[in-house]
Amino acid sequence: MGKKILVVAEVRDGEFRNVSFEAVAAAKQISSDGEVVGLLLGEKVNQLGEAFIAFGADRVIAVENDKLAQYTPDGYTQVLQQVVESEDPDGIILGHTSIGKDVAPKLAARIGSGLVSDVVSVEVAGEEVLFTRPIYSGKAFEKVVVKDGLIFATIRPNNIPALEKDESRSGEVESVEVDVKDLQTMIKEVVKNTASGVDLSEASVIVSGGRGLKGAENFKILDELAEVLGGAVGASRGACDAEYCDYALQIGQTGKVVTPDLYIAVGISGAIQHVAGMSNSKVIVAINKDPEAEIFQIADYGIVGDLFDVVPKLTEEFKKVLV
Numbered sequence: 001m002g003k004k005i006l007v008v009a010e011v012r013d014g015e016f017r018n019v020s021f022e023a024v025a026a027a028k029q030i031s032s033d034g035e036v037v038g039l040l041l042g043e044k045v046n047q048l049g050e051a052f053i054a055f056g057a058d059r060v061i062a063v064e065n066d067k068l069a070q071y072t073p074d075g076y077t078q079v080l081q082q083v084v085e086s087e088d089p090d091g092i093i094l095g096h097t098s099i100g101k102d103v104a105p106k107l108a109a110r111i112g113s114g115l116v117s118d119v120v121s122v123e124v125a126g127e128e129v130l131f132t133r134p135i136y137s138g139k140a141f142e143k144v145v146v147k148d149g150l151i152f153a154t155i156r157p158n159n160i161p162a163l164e165k166d167e168s169r170s171g172e173v174e175s176v177e178v179d180v181k182d183l184q185t186m187i188k189e190v191v192k193n194t195a196s197g198v199d200l201s202e203a204s205v206i207v208s209g210g211r212g213l214k215g216a217e218n219f220k221i222l223d224e225l226a227e228v229l230g231g232a233v234g235a236s237r238g239a240c241d242a243e244y245c246d247y248a249l250q251i252g253q254t255g256k257v258v259t260p261d262l263y264i265a266v267g268i269s270g271a272i273q274h275v276a277g278m279s280n281s282k283v284i285v286a287i288n289k290d291p292e293a294e295i296f297q298i299a300d301y302g303i304v305g306d307l308f309d310v311v312p313k314l315t316e317e318f319k320k321v322l323v
C-alpha cells in the first residue's frame with residue numbers, strides 16, 4: 001500500500017544540500033507509489049519548491065518564517081511537530097547531518113516515535129522497509145525493520161543516489177503559516193572557518209592529512225591535490241590536535257563521517273577512531289612511509305613512500321590529465 005513520506009530538506013545559503021535529494025530518493029522507495037511531501041523551512045524557501053519537485057517530491061510545503069532563517073533546535077522542533085501533526089505522514093526522512101542528528105531525536109521524543117539513524121541503504125520487501133545502518137564504528141552493519149508506528153529515519157549523505165533532475169515533473173508548492181513561539185536560542189552570526197568551497201560531508205573526493213604532514217604550512221600540498229581533483233581537504237584528529245588545521249576538518253568517530261567516491265589518506269596511521277569516519281568511502285588510497293601502517297588494511301590502493309615526494313608527483317600527473 002502506498003505511504004505518505006515527509007522529507008525535510010536542508011537548505012544552506014539559499015541552496016539545497018544534496019542530501020535533501022537523496023532523502024527524496026529514499027522516500028520514493030519507501031512510499032511505493034504513495035506520496036512524497038517535501039518540507040522546506042527558512043526564509044524565502046518557497047522559490048525552491050519547484051527544484052524539490054524536479055528531484056522527485058510530489059508536493060512541497062514551504063514554511064517561511066524569519067525565526068527559521070538559521071537552524072535552532074527549538075524552532076525546527078516546534079515547526080516539524082506541527083507539520084507532522086497536520087500531515088500525519090507514515091514516515092519522515094531527514095539527512096544524517098549536524099542538523100538531522102540534532103533535531104530528529106528531539107522530534108521523535110515529542111511525537112512519541114522511534115528513530116532509525118544513520119541509514120546507508122533502504123530496501124523494500126513487500127510491506128516491510130529494511131534499513132541498513134553501520135554499528136560499532138562501521139565494523140558491522142545491522143538491518144532494521146520498523147514493525148510498528150512511524151517510519152522515521154535519518155540517511156547518511158552520499159550513500160543513496162538522488163534521482164535524476166526532471167524539470168517536467170509537476171506538483172503543488174504550498175505556503176504554510178506555522179506559529180513559532182519565542183526561541184530559547186538565537187543565532188546572531190555564523191562565522192565560516194573553512195577555506196574550501198567544497199562541503200566535506202558531501203564531497204566526492206577528499207584528500208585527508210594526518211600528523212605525517214608535520215606542520216600547518218605543509219597542508220598546502222593537500223590543498224593543491226584537492227583542487228586539481230575538485231575535492232575537499234580533511235584531516236585526522238592527530239593533525240587537528242597538533243594545530244595543523246581546524247577541527248572543522250576532522251574526520252572520524254568524534255569528527256565528520258564521510259563517504260566520498262575517493263578518499264586519499266596522507267600521513268594518517270589508520271587508528272580505529274579515524275577509520276570509523278571514512279571506511280565506507282568507495283575507493284580508499286593510502287600514502288604512508290610505514291608499510292605496516294594500519295591504514296593499508298582498509299585501503300584499496302596503497303603507496304608506501306614519503307608523502308612529500310608522492311603527493312606533489314600525484315598532483316602533477318593529475319594536472320596533465322584533468323586540467
Ligand code: FAD
Nearest residue numbers: 210211212236237238252253254255267269273274289307
Ligand atoms: P599518527 O598516528 O601519529 O600517524 C601519523 C602517520 O604518518 C604514521 O602512520 C606515519 O607512518 C605517517 N608518516 C609520518 N611521516 C610521513 C611521511 N613523511 N610520509 C608518509 N607518511 C608519514 N582520530 C581521528 O582521526 N578522528 C577522530 O574522530 C578521533 N576520535 C577519537 C576519539 C577518542 C575517544 C580517542 C581516544 C581518539 C580519537 N582519535 C581520533 C585519535 C586517534 O586515536 C589517533 O590518535 C589519530 O587518528 C592519529 O592521527 P594520525 O594518524 O594523523 O597520527
